Amino acid sequence: MRKIFKKITQGMYVVSTLDAACMIDTVNQVSAGDLPLISISVNKNNYTHQKIFKSQKFALSILSKDTDPNIIQTFGMTSSKNNNKFQNFSFSTVENIKVLNDSIGYIYCEVVDIIDADTHTIFIGRVKKEKIYNDKEPMSYNYYQDHKEELMQKVKTANNKIAWICTVCGYIKYIDTLPEDFKCPICGVGVNMFKKINIEGGDK
Numbered sequence: 001m002r003k004i005f006k007k008i009t010q011g012m013y014v015v016s017t018l019d020a021a022c023m024i025d026t027v028n029q030v031s032a033g034d035l036p037l038i039s040i041s042v043n044k045n046n047y048t049h050q051k052i053f054k055s056q057k058f059a060l061s062i063l064s065k066d067t068d069p070n071i072i073q074t075f076g077m078t079s080s081k082n083n084n085k086f087q088n089f090s091f092s093t094v095e096n097i098k099v100l101n102d103s104i105g106y107i108y109c110e111v112v113d114i115i116d117a118d119t120h121t122i123f124i125g126r127v128k129k130e131k132i133y134n135d136k137e138p139m140s141y142n143y144y145q146d147h148k149e150e151l152m153q154k155v156k157t158a159n160n161k162i163a164w165i166c167t168v169c170g171y172i173k174y175i176d177t178l179p180e181d182f183k184c185p186i187c188g189v190g191v192n193m194f195k196k197i198n199i200e201g202g203d204k
């Protein structure tokens, strides 16, 4: 990722739809009025992408600075394919879509337009429902970038484990030694961009 992209201010969200959800930071309010439009940009390789295409609806859970970092790890670094990402987290439902309770609130949208954008698809959604749970400070993508090592050290695993963190996107690989030709599955960088860390033990 280009360094300057980290200077573009964006938030941290979990976008969910029927049977899939993933982390995104690419959210924009694109119009105003009583029922504004919101855009999201989702990678075509994400399982959540095909599910939004199918259902034509999505919900955004807005993450705060103190949202459990396990949420970032689960929703941003694993796939919904054969995996119910919500199983370890408290959630509510809106129009049959799960939204996270450990958040500032949610926005539910119905897709009104779809724009092809190379690697990604931009879904434009009409806001139909929303709920604010609290007044916590939203987590910005920049805050995540600056604190990702500290946040990921808090991710709990069954045992203390050696892991490698991608210093570009925060992806974690649990392995003693990284193979020389290893590439980050999220952002594609090589082993030289990984740093060894010890992940805290726990019961999650």
Ligand SMILES: Cc1cc2nc3c(=O)[nH]c(=O)nc-3n(C[C@H](O)[C@H](O)[C@H](O)COP(=O)(O)O)c2cc1C
Residues within 6 Å of the ligand: 020, 021, 022, 023, 024, 025, 026, 041, 042, 043, 044, 045, 046, 047, 048, 049, 072, 075, 076, 077, 078, 079, 080, 081, 144, 169, 170, 186
């Ligand atoms: C901090 C962070 C931000 C991310 N932002 C986006 C994004 O804006 N758009 C996107 O398509 N994927 C983004 N991702 C990657 C997806 O969340 C990730 O590939 C996920 O595993 C896809 O899950 P799925 O296969 O269940 O859809 C982000 C990941 C992280 C950790």
